Amino acid sequence: xxxxxxxxxxxxxxxxxxxxxxxxxxxxxxxxxxxxxxxxxxxxxxxxxxxxxxxxxxxxxxxxxxxxxxxxxxxxxxxxxxxxxxxxxxxxxxxxxxxxxxxxxxxxxxxxxxxxxxxxxxxxxxxxxxxxxxxxxxxxxxxxxxxxxxxxxxxxxxxxxxxxxxxxxxxxxxxxxxxxxxxxxxxxxxx
Amino acid sequence: xxxxxxxxxxxxxxxxxxxxxxxxxxxxxxxxxxxxxxxxxxxxxxxxxxxxxxxxxxxxxxxxxxxxxxxxxxxxxxxxxxxxxxxxxxxxxxxxxxxxxxxxxxxxxxxxxxxxxxxxxxxxxxxxxxxxxxxxxxxxxxxxxxxxxxxxxxxxxxxxxxxxxxxxxxxxxxxxxxxxxxxxxxxxxxxxxxxxxxxxxxxxxxxxxxxxxxxxxxxxxxxxxxxxxxxxxxxxxxxxxxxxxxxxxxxxxxxxxxxxxxxxxxxxxxxxxxxxxxxxxxxxxxxxxxxxxxxxxxxxxxxxxxxxxxxxxxxxxxxxxxxxxxxxxxxxxxxxxxxxxxxxxxxxxxxxxxxxxxxxxxxxxxxxxxxxxxxxxxxxxxxxxxxxxxxxxxxxxxxxxxxxxxxxxxxxxxxxxxxxxxxxxxxxxxxxxxxxxxxxxxxxxxxxxxxxxxxxxxxxxxxxxxxxxxxxxxxxxxxxxxxxxxxxxxxxxxxxxxxxxxxxxxxxxxxxxxxxxxxxxxxxxxxxxxxxxxxxxxxxxxxxxxxxxxxxxxxxxxxxxxxxxxxxxxxxxxxxxxxxxxxxxxxxxxxxxxxxxxxxxxxxxxxxxxxxxxxxxxxxxxxxxxxxxxxxxxxxxxxxxxxxxxxxxxxxxxxxxxxxxxxxxxxxxxxxxxxxxxxxxxxxxxxxxxxxxxxxxxxxxxxxxxxxxxxxxxxxxxxxxxxxxxxxxxxxxxxxxxxxxxxxxxxxxxxxxxxxxxxxxxxxxxxxxxxxxx
Numbered sequence: 013x014x015x016x017x018x019x020x021x022x023x024x025x026x027x028x029x030x031x032x033x034x035x036x037x038x039x040x041x042x043x044x045x046x047x048x049x050x051x052x053x054x055x056x057x058x059x060x061x062x063x064x065x066x067x068x069x070x071x072x073x074x075x076x077x078x079x080x081x082x083x084x085x086x087x088x089x090x091x092x093x094x095x096x097x098x099x100x101x102x103x104x105x106x107x108x109x110x111x112x113x114x115x116x117x118x119x120x121x122x123x124x125x126x127x128x129x130x131x132x133x134x135x136x137x138x139x140x141x142x143x144x145x146x147x148x149x150x151x152x153x154x155x156x157x158x159x160x161x162x163x164x165x166x167x168x169x170x171x172x173x174x175x176x177x178x179x180x181x182x183x184x185x186x187x188x189x190x191x192x193x194x195x196x197x198x199x200x201x202x203x
Numbered sequence: 204x205x206x207x208x209x210x211x212x213x214x215x216x217x218x219x220x221x222x223x224x225x226x227x228x229x230x231x232x233x234x235x236x237x238x239x240x241x242x243x244x245x246x247x248x249x250x251x252x253x254x255x256x257x258x259x260x261x262x263x264x265x266x267x268x269x270x271x272x273x274x275x276x277x278x279x280x281x282x283x284x285x286x287x288x289x290x291x292x293x294x295x296x297x298x299x300x301x302x303x304x305x306x307x308x309x310x311x312x313x314x315x316x317x318x319x320x321x322x323x324x325x326x327x328x329x330x331x332x333x334x335x336x337x338x339x340x341x342x343x344x345x346x347x348x349x350x351x352x353x354x355x356x357x358x359x360x361x362x363x364x365x366x367x368x369x370x371x372x373x374x375x376x377x378x379x380x381x382x383x384x385x386x387x388x389x390x391x392x393x394x395x396x397x398x399x400x401x402x403x404x405x406x407x408x409x410x411x412x413x414x415x416x417x418x419x420x421x422x423x424x425x426x427x428x429x430x431x432x433x434x435x436x437x438x439x440x441x442x443x444x445x446x447x448x449x450x451x452x453x454x455x456x457x458x459x460x461x462x463x464x465x466x467x468x469x470x471x472x473x474x475x476x477x478x479x480x481x482x483x484x485x486x487x488x489x490x491x492x493x494x495x496x497x498x499x500x501x502x503x504x505x506x507x508x509x510x511x512x513x514x515x516x517x518x519x520x521x522x523x524x525x526x527x528x529x530x531x532x533x534x535x536x537x538x539x540x541x542x543x544x545x546x547x548x549x550x551x552x553x554x555x556x557x558x559x560x561x562x563x564x565x566x567x568x569x570x571x572x573x574x575x576x577x578x579x580x581x582x583x584x585x586x587x588x589x590x591x592x593x594x595x596x597x598x599x600x601x602x603x604x605x606x607x608x609x610x611x612x613x614x615x616x617x618x619x620x621x622x623x624x625x626x627x628x629x630x631x632x633x634x635x636x637x638x639x640x641x642x643x644x645x646x647x648x649x650x651x652x653x654x655x656x657x658x659x660x661x662x663x664x665x666x667x668x669x670x671x672x673x674x675x676x677x678x679x680x681x682x683x684x685x686x687x688x689x690x691x692x693x694x695x696x697x698x699x700x701x702x703x704x705x706x707x708x709x710x711x712x713x714x715x716x717x718x719x720x721x722x723x724x725x726x727x728x729x730x731x732x733x734x735x736x737x738x739x740x741x742x743x744x745x746x747x748x749x750x751x752x753x754x755x756x757x758x759x760x761x762x763x764x765x766x767x768x769x770x771x772x773x774x775x776x777x778x779x780x781x782x783x784x785x786x787x788x789x790x791x792x793x794x795x796x797x798x799x800x801x802x803x804x805x806x807x808x809x810x811x812x813x814x815x816x817x818x819x820x821x822x823x824x825x826x827x828x829x830x831x832x833x834x835x836x837x838x839x840x841x842x843x844x845x846x847x848x849x850x851x852x853x854x855x856x857x858x859x860x861x862x863x864x865x866x867x868x869x870x871x872x873x874x875x876x877x878x879x880x881x882x883x884x885x886x887x888x889x890x891x892x893x894x895x896x897x898x899x900x901x902x903x904x905x906x907x908x909x910x911x912x913x914x915x916x917x918x919x920x921x922x923x924x925x926x927x928x929x930x931x932x933x934x935x936x937x938x939x940x941x942x943x944x945x946x947x948x949x950x951x952x953x954x955x956x957x958x959x960x961x962x963x964x965x966x967x968x969x970x971x972x973x974x975x976x977x
Contacts, residue, residue: 040622040650053656054814079700080656081753081813173816182544190524190532190543195816 053080054117057172057196058105061159063098075196080110092170092200094138099160102141104130104172106194122155126180130154131173131188137165138200151185167201216258216281220289221251222267225976226327226399228426231293234269239276267291273889274882277933290432294928294936294976295328315373315401315421316410317684318675319721319733321778321791325400327425331974332926332940336442336475338392342420346834346850347404347791349869352956353387354522355445355478355965356490357557360390361955362404363793364830364854364868365417368744371407373421375498375511375565377583378411380623380649384660384746386867386957390420391515391561391587393494395438395451395471397425404834405793406737406774408717409673409686412645416739416772417795424511427465427500428457437975442475444968445489446548449473463502470495476550477520481948481966483545485522485958489552492517505571513563521555524961526593529816530911536961537912554592558615562586575633583625590615591657617657623649640674651745653699658752659761660745663696673719680725688717692742698749713742713769733778743767747801747823753813760811760818761803767825771798787838793831800828800858802865805909827859830868844880848895849873855904864904870914870954871900887927887939894923902954912960918951920944926972935977942970 057075073090094100108115121128125147132141132154139161143152154174174194177183222234230251237244238255247253255265263281268274272293281287316322323345333341339358342348350358351366362370372379372390382388403419411419428434437452451471458464476489496513524542527533536543564584572578593616629643647667653660673686691714698707719737726732750763776793803821811818832854839847851873856865876895884890902914926940948967952959 041620041652057814075814077812077814081815085812086814179544188535190527190536192527192529192532192815194814195529195531196814 053108053110054106054194055080055109056105056107056114057194058107059092059172059198060103060105061092061100062103063095063100065095065098068095068098073198075198076109078110089196089198092198094159094161094200094202096161096202099158102157102159104155104157106174118155121153121174125153125155126183127177128153129175129177129183129185129188130194131171131175132157133171133173134159134200135165135168135170137163138168138170138202139163141170147183149180149183151183161202165202167199169197170200171195171197216263216285216287217254217256218258218263218265218279218281218287218289219252219254220287220291222247222253222269222291222293223251224272225292225294226425228428231269231272234267234272234293237266237268239264239266267293269293271295273928292434294938295326315419315423316403316405316407317673317686317719317721317735318677318682319684319723320403320405320407320735321733321776321780321789323402323404325402327397327399328938330394330398330400331438331938331972332924334394334438334440334972336394336445336447338390338394338396341394342400342402345402345404346789346836347832347852347854348402349852349872349955351386351867352953352958353389354485354488354525354956354958356475356488356519357387357389359386359388360420361869362402362418362420363795363832364856364865365795368414368741369417371411371415371419373411373419374563375422375424375513376567376581377563377565377585377625378414379561379563380585380621381559381561381587382589382619382621382660384744387521387557388589391517391559392422393451393471393473393492393515395449395469395494396422396496397436397453397467397469399423399425404791405735405776406717406719406739406772406795408737408739409671409688409719410641412667412669412688413690413692413715413717413739413741416741416770416774424498425453425455425467427467427498427509428455432456435977439971439973440473441971442968443970444965445475445478446550447473447475451494463507465500467498468495469497474550477546477548478965479548480963481950482963483541484548485524485962485965486542486544486546487520487523487551487553487556489550490517490519491552502569506569508566508568511563511565511567514560515562516560517558518552519557519559520552521557522958522962523553523555525958526555529813530818531816533911533960539961542962556592558590558592560588572630573632577631579627579629579631581625581627583623583627585623587619587621587623589617589619589621591617591655593657615655617655617659618653619660620652621649622652623647634674637677638674639677640672642672644668644670658700659750659754661696661698661749663694663745665695666693667691671717682723683721684723685720686718690714690717694742694745694748696745696749700751709765711742711748711765715740715769715771729781729783731780733776733780735774735776737774738771739774740769740771742769743801743823750823753811753818759803760813760820762806762811762820762822764823767801767823768799770801770825772796772800785840787836789836790833791835792833795830797828797830799825800865801825802828802858826861828865829855829857829859830865831855844882846878846880847876848878849875863906866905866909867955868902868904870902870917873898884927887929890925890927892923892925894921896921899953914954915952915959918949918953920949920951921946924970931975935975938972938974938976940970940972942972944968944970 055078059073061071073092074088076088077086106117134141141157141159143154143157145153145156147153175189176191176193177189222231232249234247236253245253263279266276330341333344337358339350339360342360347363349361351361352358367383381391401421407415407419433456435454440449453467453469455467471494474491478485478488494515498511500509566582569579625647627645629641631641633639649665651663653662669690671688675684694711696709717739721735723733748763748765750761753760772795774795778791781788803823806820806822811820834852836850853871854869856868874895874897878893881890898919899917901917922944923946924942929937931937945967950963953964
């Protein structure tokens with residue numbers, strides 16, 4: 013094949029090739045922002061316990077995993093200290109402290125109370141816990157509760173679980189959903 | 204399909220032309236041509252060429268037949284012309300269509316494997332008859348190939364228990380690079396892509412580099428047309444189970460006879476709703492997909508070039524019930540035995556979902572540089588853009604509102620943009636009359652850009668360079684092959700940990716030798732034995748090195764190990780093949796011995812504690828392992844058009860250090876069926892009825908307590924289909940298949956379906972496939 017024929021034959025392809033190579037000059041980097049500000053991460057669970065006996069000081073216990081799920085395990089898990097026979101009023105707060113300023117997510121859950129429920133469990137012999145706040149259908153929410161120490165266990169655990177219900181009608185007050193947003197365990201001692 | 208065109212017109216009529224396979228365009232040798240109504244006829248020569256002289260009358264009825272192809276009749280108007288040239292394209296017959304056609308490609312150039320290796324090829328017709336909802340579905344017809352499914356819309360092929368980074372998928376001569384590490388990441392190829400598929404079950408690393416250690420799935424594009432006649436196909440598929448509708452097609456032509464430029468344009472669209480099990484709907488399992496592509500080729504066998512570009516985009520719903528907050532949620536879902544909600548059937552796709560697009564550009568050039576040598580150069584550019592949207596990250600929304608929720612819903616939890624450049628050059632040469640071989644080099648650059656809140660793979664830049672050569676000696680009844688390859692891979696990662704702005708850089712280099720040797724011996728005209736041995740390796744993948752996050756679908760926390768070294772294997776395989784007019788038998792046995800097999804093992808002593816609870820932690824590690832098994836395929840021509848067939852495959856994976864079974868190995872399976880073929884039934888020619896039973900055993904090889912739930916029980920399902928061809932006109936044919944998969948609406952769960960923990964597999968699926976060929 014002589015060079016002229018060669019050129020004639022391949023002229024149309026040259027154009028396609030140039031277009032194709034132009035296409036492969038596309039960016040190797042995505043346009044999505046690398047910040048994650050729009051995603052909420054719960055880093056911190058705080059429980060404030062106020063005793064009915066005013067001589068017992070107010071207690072705030074914290075469970076915190078500042079780097080979010082994954083990475084390092086939680087940096088802080090406080091121990092709940094209960095006095096024998098004392099009844100407490102409990103308040104629970106949820107926050108994201110991985111951003112600055114920190115976000116208090118409690119109000120969001122409060123606003124979407126029909127779609128959320130906290131489930132508490134005290135290990136045997138520590139006492140009883142009753143949720144005191146209600147949603148619009150008179151089902152428990154769990155941002156507020158009453159805890160009465162009774163029983164003989166010197167130590168145990170208190171677990172806190174937050175279930176999210178996509179559909180408020182599937183919330184019945186007793187069954188957790190399959191979508192757990194928070195599931196943490198606090199150690200408890202009685203003294 | 205028949206196309207014809209006449210040239211000139213004078214006196215005595217001479218009909219001549221070429222007979223070809225419609226899909227491969229290969230000329231058909233020894234096809235029979237009869238002039239109906241006379242005793243005259245002829246056969247085609249080696250080039251598929253035939254001549255019929257002195258044809259009388261205004262018109263003539265010709266019949267074309269060839270073993271393995273549908274017989275074709277055509278009426279030719281010859282009046283007033285003296286020379287009629289035609290091209291006849293024969294469609295492979297339904298007679299062969301059930302069994303995979305085995306190609307023992309002694310010619311080797313252009314083959315997907317060494318000539319001593321076993322290649323199973325699915326023809327365009329076979330693909331058309333068994334085309335499923337996803338690209339990988341049709342591959343399950345090949346014994347030894349299974350799919351790992353994430354529900355009905357995501358299927359990932361597995362060859363002899365190996366998938367993802369241990370097998371290579373080639374598309375138009377370029378190794379497809381998506382995010383293969385994820386079990387829920389399916390190949391980004393539309394099922395309507397006009398192509399044949401060759402499956403190499405065994406190491407092919409010498410040809411395709413380290414990741415081909417387990418095998419190759421080669422999507423071989425339909426050759427561009429040789430003649431100045433427009434061809435095309437339009438296919439429509441309907442699936443009752445998910446209410447899926449799909450349409451695809453292509454059009455191809457050569458610009459003119461004088462200018463050697465051929466082109467093809469193709470496209471496909473599909474939309475599926477929620478899949479249905481026998482008793483409930485799997486919410487949010489619909490998907491939508493589109494693809495488009497074009498190919499332009501110029502030149503001839505001595506000098507030429509092909510440019511192919513394709514776009515593929517899909518949105519895949521992820522079953523709502525599979526997206527769980529923590530391990531306790533998963534335990535409850537397993538105990539319940541079925542999804543907590545059973546929504547009404549619909550086409551809506553919400554979060555969780557995947558949005559993926561894949562752009563591929565392939566440029567292939569070839570030049571005959573010497574009488575006995577052809578140089579082939581392939582440049583590939585591809586970009587894979589994968590976004591995964593979680594349901595979880597978009598729920599608790601901070602101290603504000605709808606606007607923020609909207610933004611969050613539109614932001615993927617993970618976005619991965621993977622760009623890959625490949626350049627391959629190889630010289631195919633004949634050293635002597637019976638020694639053929641290939642020597643070449645390949646280079647690759649890959650860039651991954653990650654964003655989002657999920658930390659399964661880091662940003663990285665990877666480079667790879669390799670050089671290889673393989674030669675084959677072809678004697679009368681013995682073929683010997685040997686090859687060697689050396690590869691180096693450089694990996695440069697930039698790791699960003701959660702909630703820190705600092706990046707951690709790391710460089711790793713991996714290099715090793717690949718080698719293989721094989722022999723194929725013809726015991727007689729009808730029997731052959733092939734033996735192969737191969738040493739292969741692969742570098743650890745980025746997720747195996749650096750993963751550090753929860754897999755929501757599996758509620759597992761995966762942690763990579765950045766000190767992993769290369770995974771090496773030595774593989775043996777032996778294949779016996781028998782082919783007589785009444786019996787076709789193939790038996791394959793194989794063993795792959797691994798040093799440093801990479802897998803994720805549970806680490807119960809160090810669970811991962813998060814605000815969503817405690818997750819079982821799996822750490823990537825390396826163990827010595829053995830993967831061994833066998834495949835059998837048998838077909839008996841009982842009488843006339845009746846055939847009985849059976850296929851079976853067995854895989855055994857063992858962690859030889861702990862002497863424990865490997866996780867997620869396919870369970871033993873067999874298919875037994877009957878295929879009845881009739882020449883003309885109800886205006887259909889090449890009509891067929893096929894009924895088969897697929898039996899799958901329970902996977903009884905597992906480590907107790909390692910998985911959330913024990914493997915599901917075994918199952919048997921019945922599939923049936925019937926169909927045939929209709930001639931709409933001399934040049935337009937229609938192929939119709941009506942099939943019913945899972946005929947008895949059997950309730951079952953497959954061990955390799957990732958939804959098996961919480962939901963059944965889909966129930967009965969009635970499928971209508973119509974392809975019009977012109």
